[in-house]
Ligand code: DAT
């Protein structure tokens with residue numbers, strides 16, 4: 001069985017969308033096997049998003065994910081990495097399809113609600 005890392009970003013908690021997003025992942029047939037409400041340090045955010053260091057949006061991204069608590073989770077299921085990515089929708093909510101979390105619940109690329117690993121290695 002595959003496992004992937006998901007976290008709900010500060011905007012998901014601030015907007016009261018934690019239950020809605022978890023419900024969508026559960027509805028998909030994935031299984032929640034780990035969950036933790038936590039603050040992300042600048043050091044951890046920098047390490048997590050290391051691939052984006054140097055990009056224009058990097059400082060804002062780190063500031064955002066460290067600004068208030070997140071919900072970190074591990075989800076399990078057949079093809080969990082891909083299943084979560086498809087359920088999330090595209091990075092920019094403007095381009096995310098209706099029916100996806102980002103496509104239904106957001107409009108701002110800097111406030112796109114959810115992170116999901118893009119590979120088993122990353123997870
Ligand atoms: P994803 O979260 O879909 O894996 P990513 O890894 O390309 O997307 O980028 C990580 C996060 O960085 C993304 O969720 C939101 C932010 N981001 C990406 N591109 C951005 C942009 N052009 N402007 C502002 N924030 C951006």
Ligand code: MG
Nearest residue numbers: 115116117118
């Ligand atoms: Mg990514």
